[in-house]
Amino acid sequence: MSAAETAAETAAETATRRTPGLVPVGETLRSAERGPRQPAADPGTPPARMPWSFWRLLGSELGLTFRRPRNLLMLAALGVVPIVIGVALRVVAAEDGMGGIIEDVAGNSLMLTFVSFSFLVLLFMPVVVSVVAGDSIAGEAGAGTLRYLLAAPSGRTRLLAVKYVNAVVFAYAVTAAVALPALATGLVLFPAGDVTLLSGTTISMGDGLLRIVIAVGYVGAGMAALAAVALAMSTFTEVSIGAIAATIVLIIVCQVLRAIPELGSITPYLLPTRFTNFDAVLRSPIDTAAMGEGLLAFGAYILLFGSIAWARFSGKDITS
Template identity: 60%
Template sequence: MSTVEARAGAEIVTGGPGGPAGPGAARAAVPRDAGRRVRGNTWRLLGSEVGLTFRRPRNLVMLAVLALVPAVIGVVLRTVSAGGAEGDAGAIIGAVAGNGMLLAFVSLFVLVPLLLPVAVAVVAGDAIAGEASLGTLRYLLAAPAGRTRLLAVKYVNAVVFGLAATAVVAASALVTGFALFPIGPVTLLSGSTIPVAEGMLRVLIAVAYVGAGMAALSALALAVSTLTEAPIGAIAGTVVFVILTQVLSTIPQLAVIEPYLLTSYLPRFDGALRDPVATEEMTRGLLAFAAHIAVCGSFAWARFHSRDVTS
């Protein structure tokens, strides 16, 4: 594990593996500019984490699959003439044939319920449990104030990946849409039409919103990840949660719990396709995401700090 060694090396620069226990003792021992060095090292650690994440073949394959789906949808819509599309979203899928930019929204609509969450869960669920299962967690923790910083770095890394995955979907959809379909003023769900530039802005809004939702999901996966040493358990647990909550929200008798489920806010990115933009609903969704991040994040922090790292 050469990469792990590289990271452990970065740790050693700051505090040394045999550093005294407890943040207070560390503060007394290290020189005054240690704060800046720790900060600099945090960025370096984050950089190396992000680099690792985006070099890992497994993650690259997931990004490739995510990029492939919009292309496949685009090709199918191009070759099979629209029509016979049913349901609420049927019309918008058909409308892609008239305007390629809508493919970005359709792709998000298709991927947000399962595939995007799975990709995020793989990265965020692996964060702590993966290191624990490889036995590399203790090297990463061999630094003063290590646990909080490590957790934060792992979380930011997962958030970056979630945002990147969402952006990859949108980018692939836009490229496919531009290549296969005419591009012009965009017809919104409300029936009004906006120019192309504003349409791009709406795509960005939707990507940012879904990215925020994935950040909330990352916090959840991270919390699960601190509970186990088996990364597959953390990943599966998160995915099961995503599926289960969506199943529950289809049961009419359980409509009361819907406002408390993370997944019921994820498809609200369609607010970006309304006129005016449904800021009220989307703000509500963002607040729900923030609440999930606060609760799951602090749970992960408390759990990670009180657990004995033996591997």
């Protein structure tokens, strides 16, 4: 056997000796860039369009998310809460001398949507979003399916983008799961008509519905920012409950910090502080400055934690 043949055989043996189950970063990046070997195409055949593979992967991810019984149960539970709030307020409003929030809701059906957001946006909605976003990468790793996803020519960046877009869609589904039952319950239990805002101005019902749509868009953006945080947490572990718990603990800690007057200087930088800025639509004119600051904060969180998730995931050896 010649020296060249011996060297080739030694290199082949070395290449086959590798850690079982380990997918190095370099290999997955090369496989994502190169993809499976394809026969030469005819010159007249158009190249495969990369966006189509992204949308196919996203469609599959959305299907899995919205068919999962756990996620559907959480959405249903959120939808029940506004109904319970509406019934409770209707019963209490029957008593004389009630004022404040009860009087506002009893006076117009649309106000129940804003009240429901006030109750749920600071904890219950973030918990539901954290469950799905925190499970996105860690859940695949824990189930042993992440390395197979990366073996396909999907690419780490594209897979991470699909996971985040899926979490954003679910975040808006969570927001709609609160707004729609609240609106329906309000229309059934309370009178419909002109709406009196917090500033004392009266607007038409059509204008009130438009403001609900704006509030839904704003709250959904806040949940999308939280999804970026949970996604970043998910890239640091292979146990999804760890990423979910870390995100929820972070939200709770922020709520505690907001309750301490001496720490008021850091309150504007905490994500939950901006969740309640949707009440800017209840003023005339709409407080666009407050909503703009909130959207700017959401964008900053998405950029920061999205970058952390990408840096961690793109440089991580996959062992599951």
